[in-house]
Amino acid sequence: MAIRVDYRASLSLVGTVLKYLAVPLSIPLVVAVAYGESVAPFLVTMLVTVAVGGGLEWLRPDPDLGAREGFLMVAATWLAVSLIGALPYLIEAHGLPGLVPATAPDSTLATPANAVFESMSGFTTTGATVLGSISLDAHGHGIMLWRQLSQWLGGMGIVVLAVAILPELSVGGAQLMDAEAPGPGIEKLTPRIAETARALWGAYLGFTVLEILLLYGLHLGGMAPNMDVYNAVAHGLTTMPTGGFSPEARSIEAFSAAVQWLIIPFMIAAGTNFALFWHALTGDPKRLPRDTEFRFYVGAMAVLTGLVAALLFVGNGVATFVPPGTTFDAGYLAGVRATLIGNVEPALRHAAFQVVSLVTTTGYASIDFNAWGPSAQYLLLFAMFIGGSAGSTGGGIKVVRWYVILKSIRRELFTTAHPEAVRPVRLGGRTVDERAIRGIYAFTLLYLVMFFVASGLLFLNTGRSGLSLSVLEAMSAVAATLGNVGPGFGLVGPMGSYLDFSATSKLFMVALMWLGRLEILPVLVCLTPEYWRQ
Amino acid sequence: MRVIIVGAGQVGSSIAADLADAHDIVVVDQDGDRVEELTYSLDVLTVQGDGTSLSTLDEAGIDEADMVIASTDDDETNIVVCATARAVSDAFTVARVKNTEYLRTWERSERAFGIDFMVCTNLLAAESIVRVVGIPAARDVDSFAGGRVQMAEFEIPPGSPVTDQTVAEADRFEQLTFAAILRDDELEIARGDSILHERDRVVVIGNPRSVRGFATTIAPEEPPGTAEEVVVIGGSEIGYHVARLLGDRGFKPRLIEQNGERARQLAEDLPNAVVMENDATDMDFLEREHVGDADFLVAALDSDEKNLLVSLLARRLGVDRTVAVIDTSEYVELFETVGVDVGVNPREVVAEEITRFTRDGGAENVAIIESDRAEVLEVEVDAESVLVDRPIHESVADLPAGVVIGAITRGDEFITPRGDTVLERGDHVVVFLDECVVDDVTPKL
Numbered sequence: 001m002a003i004r005v006d007y008r009a010s011l012s013l014v015g016t017v018l019k020y021l022a023v024p025l026s027i028p029l030v031v032a033v034a035y036g037e038s039v040a041p042f043l044v045t046m047l048v049t050v051a052v053g054g055g056l057e058w059l060r061p062d063p064d065l066g067a068r069e070g071f072l073m074v075a076a077t078w079l080a081v082s083l084i085g086a087l088p089y090l091i092e093a094h095g096l097p098g099l100v101p102a103t104a105p106d107s108t109l110a111t112p113a114n115a116v117f118e119s120m121s122g123f124t125t126t127g128a129t130v131l132g133s134i135s136l137d138a139h140g141h142g143i144m145l146w147r148q149l150s151q152w153l154g155g156m157g158i159v160v161l162a163v164a165i166l167p168e169l170s171v172g173g174a175q176l177m178d179a180e181a182p183g184p185g186i187e188k189l190t191p192r193i194a195e196t197a198r199a200l201w202g203a204y205l206g207f208t209v210l211e212i213l214l215l216y217g218l219h220l221g222g223m224a225p226n227m228d229v230y231n232a233v234a235h236g237l238t239t240m241p242t243g244g245f246s247p248e249a250r251s252i253e254a255f256s257a258a259v260q261w262l263i264i265p266f267m268i269a270a271g272t273n274f275a276l277f278w279h280a281l282t283g284d285p286k287r288l289p290r291d292t293e294f295r296f297y298v299g300a301m302a303v304l305t306g307l308v309a310a311l312l313f314v315g316n317g318v319a320t321f322v323p324p325g326t327t328f329d330a331g332y333l334a335g336v337r338a339t340l341i342g343n344v345e346p347a348l349r350h351a352a353f354q355v356v357s358l359v360t361t362t363g364y365a366s367i368d369f370n371a372w373g374p375s376a377q378y379l380l381l382f383a384m385f386i387g388g389s390a391g392s393t394g395g396g397i398k399v400v401r402w403y404v405i406l407k408s409i410r411r412e413l414f415t416t417a418h419p420e421a422v423r424p425v426r427l428g429g430r431t432v433d434e435r436a437i438r439g440i441y442a443f444t445l446l447y448l449v450m451f452f453v454a455s456g457l458l459f460l461n462t463g464r465s466g467l468s469l470s471v472l473e474a475m476s477a478v479a480a481t482l483g484n485v486g487p488g489f490g491l492v493g494p495m496g497s498y499l500d501f502s503a504t505s506k507l508f509m510v511a512l513m514w515l516g517r518l519e520i521l522p523v524l525v526c527l528t529p530e531y532w533r534q
Numbered sequence: 535m536r537v538i539i540v541g542a543g544q545v546g547s548s549i550a551a552d553l554a555d556a557h558d559i560v561v562v563d564q565d566g567d568r569v570e571e572l573t574y575s576l577d578v579l580t581v582q583g584d585g586t587s588l589s590t591l592d593e594a595g596i597d598e599a600d601m602v603i604a605s606t607d608d609d610e611t612n613i614v615v616c617a618t619a620r621a622v623s624d625a626f627t628v629a630r631v632k633n634t635e636y637l638r639t640w641e642r643s644e645r646a647f648g649i650d651f652m653v654c655t656n657l658l659a660a661e662s663i664v665r666v667v668g669i670p671a672a673r674d675v676d677s678f679a680g681g682r683v684q685m686a687e688f689e690i691p692p693g694s695p696v697t698d699q700t701v702a703e704a705d706r707f708e709q710l711t712f713a714a715i716l717r718d719d720e721l722e723i724a725r726g727d728s729i730l731h732e733r734d735r736v737v738v739i740g741n742p743r744s745v746r747g748f749a750t751t752i753a754p755e756e757p758p759g760t761a762e763e764v765v766v767i768g769g770s771e772i773g774y775h776v777a778r779l780l781g782d783r784g785f786k787p788r789l790i791e792q793n794g795e796r797a798r799q800l801a802e803d804l805p806n807a808v809v810m811e812n813d814a815t816d817m818d819f820l821e822r823e824h825v826g827d828a829d830f831l832v833a834a835l836d837s838d839e840k841n842l843l844v845s846l847l848a849r850r851l852g853v854d855r856t857v858a859v860i861d862t863s864e865y866v867e868l869f870e871t872v873g874v875d876v877g878v879n880p881r882e883v884v885a886e887e888i889t890r891f892t893r894d895g896g897a898e899n900v901a902i903i904e905s906d907r908a909e910v911l912e913v914e915v916d917a918e919s920v921l922v923d924r925p926i927h928e929s930v931a932d933l934p935a936g937v938v939i940g941a942i943t944r945g946d947e948f949i950t951p952r953g954d955t956v957l958e959r960g961d962h963v964v965v966f967l968d969e970c971v972v973d974d975v976t977p978k979l
Contacts (some may be wrong), residue, residue: 418808418810418823420790420810420811420812420819420823421808421809421810421811422791422794422797422798422800422801422809422810422811423801423808423809424798424801424802426805431801431802
């Protein structure tokens with residue numbers, strides 16, 4: 001039987017999702033009204049998204065999705081949402097010719113490549129920015145909130161959200177969620193997939209609200225002077241999706257130690273499998289500490305934190321000179337040294353914050369880790385590759401994959417000595433299917449190959465466009481975008497930006513973020529000729 | 535008591551034989567020849583027919599029955615027999631099953647299937663194998679008084695330091711009592727001057743540490759303890775349970791299974807075992823995996839002959855002790871003569887368990903030694919007991935020869951019985967009884 005990919009069914013569903021994007025867009029619209037800013041960016045975008053969405057939906061009113069259509073739908077949704085999400089930035093920078101004046105004519109988001117980069121970085125929860133000046137003075141509160149909101153929407157997954165609220169996705173929703181959700185496979189928590197999606201979103205929403213309340217509570221308690229309502233909301237919206245778009249140019253460094261300590265557990269929670277929270281809340285609280293992946297995840301962060309903290313405490317982990325191309329001066333470096341060396345609390349706090357931030361791929365910074373020495377920086381680069389847990393909002397390769405790989409390597413060593421031994425790889429109490437192990441190897445290898453190839457391409461392209469970039473910087477930029485981390489090292493460090501890259505490099509990284517968020521395969525599958533063949 | 539036994543196979547016949555003296559037994563079986571044979575060999579009523587059908591049960595007198603024991607070779611039949619009996623009578627129902635899933639269901643509810651007592655062949659066999667592991671030279675080990683007392687039967691290996699010693703010389707343990715010495719067909723109640731010979735089997739009762747200590751004395755070259763290396767051959771249900779129980783006890787057994795699919799399944803179910811897929815009679819493989827270095831080998835393949843072969847191979851490779859699962863009870867003694875250290879017959883184990891459960895007289899726990907040559911009982915001393923409130927040497931004078939008070943526990947305390955020990959109400963006594971005095975003595979205790 002000839003089976004052809006029914007792209008019209010996929011695109012029609014993309015249209016449905018796009019149409020509903022108008023709802024979250026109303027939030028920054030209201031904020032813009034409240035602060036007396038221009039509403040044009042959001043109003044126009046809402047009209048566009050409804051028009052485009054409605055148009056696509058019209059392709060086929062009653063879509064029926066198969067497995068193959070699912071990949072296309074998910075991949076296309078993320079691309080379309082990111083493209084449309086760039087509109088507010090462009091309208092803010094350009095206005096509407098003859099109708100509305102530009103409100104931020106100097107914005108670096110004025111070019112389409114930059115606006116799309118920022119939008120894709122938001123939705124994929126990467127947190128890499130091309131904003132020239134991150135401040136509420138240069139950009140409106142509405143626009144800045146849109147950045148944060150895009151991350152929040154992307155965190156638990158737009159498609160998961162769609163499954164949660166769109167009844168037409170009740171069949172086939174599991175496949176869609178599988179194609180979108182990070183980690184190998186999804187866990188159905190309830191008999192109905194829509195309920196599962198709602199449970200996940202419920203836990204996500206709950207944590208977000210809790211964090212906002214606690215952050216603002218710190219402010220009211222006098223322990224966080226800068227953490228006003230807007231900041232509390234903005235950071236709540238970008239911690240839980242492991243996004244990292246802080247409205248402050250100096251990220252979390254702009255806040256007190258109490259805020260930094262508070263954000264750490266929320267980042268850890270964001271990088272944890274949300275299904276575990278669901279179990280914890282529905283009567284099985286021991287499931288969380290017993291979970292193998294969770295223990296491995298927390299253990300890995302604890303070990304890395306210990307190592308980095310020790311390096312910072314004794315001074316080995318702190319840079320001795322100002323590296324070229326960094327965003328700080330010698331005075332800043334001296335301050336960092338004075339803060340960290342020989343002081344337990346700051347050394348531990350910054351080590352824990354940075355390790356957790358990069359393992360979970362949040363990308364916040366409590367300090368400019370460009371001021372750290374190479375030994376500490378390599379540990380951080382390593383942390384980026386660990387990634388969050390399966391079923392979390394974190395990016396990267398994912399803890400569970402590393403765990404399974406380590407266990408299967410141990411198995412290989414054993415069976416080399418005892419060829420007849422039969423050894424299933426165990427993950428907690430369950431054994432892992434051999435096909436799943438092969439899939440994990442394939443994914444990890446693909447990820448690493450993609451990382452090296454993309455690093456080479458980016459390095460060559462920056463050289464061509466006249467931007468001098470070290471190999472480490474290029475590698476960290478690719479690791480940060482492919483893994484949806486955000487900050488890298490050097491030029492793209494936590495206080496820096498991706499602004500200086502050429503438009504081609506930026507679009508290249510847009511593709512990396514897109515691939516990384518959907519864990520490569522759903523996007524790559526749609527690009528193979530076999531997929532489209534009958 | 536009127537007892538209906540459904541299924542006159544080895545288990546049913548053996549239970550019938552054990553109970554026939556004291557109870558009215560009705561045996562039901564579909565096989566006419568077997569029914570006929572039993573009619574003449576045992577003093578029981580026999581009914582030919584399907585035990586799951588009401589008419590057969592009526593014929594067997596289900597209305598008057600106090601107990602129904604379903605002991606056919608088929609799990610589902612046994613369950614249906616019990617459920618049927620429960621539906622039409624008040625009889626106490628006992629079912630024998632092989633599948634542990636049924637046992638688990640029953641244990642969860644204690645009412646499932648209308649069964650009052652369920653015994654699982656494979657699990658019981660595995661448990662009796664596992665009890666022997668870790669105690670050198672042991673052929674049989676049973677626990678009493680919540681584990682505070684152990685009964686063990688040892689075979690004195692050739693060249694043992696206790697050979698030709700008297701019991702008084704060999705007994706260097708405070709909390710250990712020698713009960714009897716079994717030699718060929720005779721049973722000798724142990725006295726201080728009894729002499730221990732090579733290949734004698736000695737029954738001792740004591741606290742677990744002393745029992746283990748004694749085991750080391752008679753077989754010093756076999757170190758006891760948890761470091762023991764155990765190899766299980768054959769991933770049958772029994773092999774699986776042996777590996778599982780050993781794993782629970784902290785051993786890391788190796789299990790060898792020929793069928794790839796079954797091996798994979800076992801490897802998934804047994805996190806504490808190393809499962810290997812190979813033919814266990816492949817000498818190259820056994821040598822490569824150093825199976826000869828194992829302290830203990832359990833042969834649990836599906837054929838008696840293969841189990842014998844594997845045990846003999848293992849002995850040749852240097853395995854210290856072998857236990858073989860032997861389905862045909864007639865082979866047990868033969869196999870033990872030619873080189874298997876311990877033969878375990880699953881049906882015998884089950885028959886023993888059902889018999890010990892059925893036996894009245896207040897015994898809490900019974901161990902049967904060498905298919906009925908002797909019994910070890912645990913009894914709680916009550917006001918009517920001959921033992922209560924008097925020194926042991928006085929009460930023993932009132933009892934026939936062939937009775938040995940092996941151990942006493944009072945609460946958590948272990949008391950070594952001496953002639954002048956006075957027993958109190960509520961004490962638990964573990965007693966060794968020669969078969970010929972069992973029926974006589976049991977009611978008095």
